[in-house]
Amino acid sequence: MVGDIYLRNISFNISLEDNGTDFSDEDEYFYDFVHILYKYFIPILCIFGIIGNALSFRVFVFTSFAKQPSSVYLAALSVSDTWFLSALLISWVGSLDTLATQSGVFCVISIYITYVTSFLSIWYVVLIMLDRYIVVCHPLRGHKLCSRQRVLIALTIVTTFGVLFYSHCFFTMKIDKTDDDERQLCRVQESYYHVLRLITYFDIVITFIIPVVAVFVFNLAVICAIRRFYFRQFRMSQGRMYASTSPLFNILSKAQVRLTVMLIIVSSVFLVLNLPSHGFRFFILVNDILKRRKENFYLFLIQHCLQIMYYINFAINFLLYCTCSKSFRRCFRESPKCQKHWNIDFFHLRGFEQWKYYFSFFFQMIHLF
Numbered sequence: 001m002v003g004d005i006y007l008r009n010i011s012f013n014i015s016l017e018d019n020g021t022d023f024s025d026e027d028e029y030f031y032d033f034v035h036i037l038y039k040y041f042i043p044i045l046c047i048f049g050i051i052g053n054a055l056s057f058r059v060f061v062f063t064s065f066a067k068q069p070s071s072v073y074l075a076a077l078s079v080s081d082t083w084f085l086s087a088l089l090i091s092w093v094g095s096l097d098t099l100a101t102q103s104g105v106f107c108v109i110s111i112y113i114t115y116v117t118s119f120l121s122i123w124y125v126v127l128i129m130l131d132r133y134i135v136v137c138h139p140l141r142g143h144k145l146c147s148r149q150r151v152l153i154a155l156t157i158v159t160t161f162g163v164l165f166y167s168h169c170f171f172t173m174k175i176d177k178t179d180d181d182e183r184q185l186c187r188v189q190e191s192y193y194h195v196l197r198l199i200t201y202f203d204i205v206i207t208f209i210i211p212v213v214a215v216f217v218f219n220l221a222v223i224c225a226i227r228r229f230y231f232r233q234f235r236m237s238q239g240r241m242y243a244s245t246s247p248l249f250n251i252l253s254k255a256q257v258r259l260t261v262m263l264i265i266v267s268s269v270f271l272v273l274n275l276p277s278h279g280f281r282f283f284i285l286v287n288d289i290l291k292r293r294k295e296n297f298y299l300f301l302i303q304h305c306l307q308i309m310y311y312i313n314f315a316i317n318f319l320l321y322c323t324c325s326k327s328f329r330r331c332f333r334e335s336p337k338c339q340k341h342w343n344i345d346f347f348h349l350r351g352f353e354q355w356k357y358y359f360s361f362f363f364q365m366i367h368l369f
Helices: 004-012 025-062 070-095 104-137 139-145 148-172 190-237 247-251 254-289 297-312 317-324 326-332 351-368
Strands: 173-177 184-188
Touching: 025 070, 025 297, 025 317, 025 326, 070 104, 070 148, 070 317, 104 139, 104 148, 104 173, 104 184, 104 190, 104 254, 148 173, 148 190, 184 190, 190 254, 254 297, 254 317, 254 326, 317 326
Parallel strands: none
Antiparallel strands: 173 184
């Protein structure tokens, strides 16, 4: 996400008016379609997503669903997605020519929120599937490694890194006025252009390559484990197996498996909606490295279409939860109430014991893999 402004600068910052190239009627129709899609679909998507994420947060925090350690990750994902959609909606409002001038400082803050929340949403999904991988594939260690305290440790580490790393936009961006001096725009400072290039390369690794590979591997391992679970259960029901010595079969409950199936679907949809946009960014960067940059009108429009597809990922989770989880639907009908399960003892740890807790968790994760 951090490279979007940079990528537009290196290749696709073009339009029908200033490109100086003659376009056919089909090109203009395509342009009009993308423009209408952006103008009307984005606000509907943002409003729907913000409401859905707020309802999801209510379920994960204020109902019996909060008893699940994974509910902490899911609640954090709902908050991150809501912030992203809010920043996107405000940016959309500021892009309308008929409205008031958008503050330049607010523009930078909006970009910063978008950078951080897009990173956090991606890595929260990775943490969710890591949690499921440990619970399903290593059930004897799941209770210890996936405790609520350690879930908060993982969330704190990821969130802190995202907040600090993307603070570079306050230094690499500048505020310029348009030619008519009516609006202000955020642009990359020329002196930081090469720095931002390196940051973009690193951003591709931490928001595309590593998360996609991790989620794919975790999903594959969990799907295989669930398949074995159902196969053993089927053999038990047929009377072909009277006892099981497998920890997977003895410890996992059907509720855990159903929750895992829902999260597999959520993470799979995440991959489907993220791969095209991030893959396209990767394609642009490769061409930039090989010095094969070329302003292409169709690529410019395709980039925006894939970006809209990417935005859907932040708004669709509530629909997936309702469709795939009977437990979520049941909890959704519950009356909100404060859950004692969110009282964390981690913050009562002090000094040496707190650092010992961090290192113990770190070395156990290394030993697991």
